[in-house]
Amino acid sequence: MALVKKGSRLINVDGTAYRWRLRGRPTYDQGLVRTPLAYAVEHAATPGTTLVVTTHQPHPSNWFGAQAAPILPSHVADSIRAALTGGWTPVSMGSPFPLDRSAGFVPSR
Template sequence: MAETIRVRQTTRSRLGRRGIRCRPAAGAATANLRVNGVNGVNGTAYRWRLRRRPTYFQVLSWTPCTYAVEHADSPGTTLLVTTNQPHPSNWFGREAKPVLPSDVAEAIGRALHKGWTPTDSGSPFHLDRSVGFVPSP
């Protein structure tokens, strides 16, 4: 069963200035995306942050781009997502796809399916999506 959710960026965040808000679409003029079989995203707001200044290993394209996600209302366990793309600010000019709110919503759905509980305290939950990443020599 597929459900449609609306993605809206928020501005206040403990993780940074960008966030994601997911709720049922009500025919508004915002962009809609389709998420198949995601439970728990409907009506829940999440904040996410991509590091503006990459780490040294990300600058050299030795490690992929990562971003963090947390529950907006009651932050607990942070979700750390490793992508299969180099950081956009790498020094070698390797082509990098930007992290979009739809990518974040999909990662949240996968993490929730794998057992991430965003309101419980604890160690960060790692979601590795780096299959296919090729580091620079």
């Protein structure tokens, strides 16, 4: 399934264009700072398997005001490279490919 283009951003990693998107509103658990922020990445020209990256920080719109740093394009590029090394094939169809980078996340009580 392709990402919604509205609100998504293009990024070029090693000569290949990808589209990535953060969810604007947090999920219930992200709002309560129980689960960390996640974002999705897909191949821009021929979307196939979606990469789902789980970060180590809370969603910026969480309901408790927990500090959250912005997701920089350099972080997205690093995650794409790590996923490609880990076996993600973005142009072939399949289930979402999870990339867990949540080490160090401390959920709220």
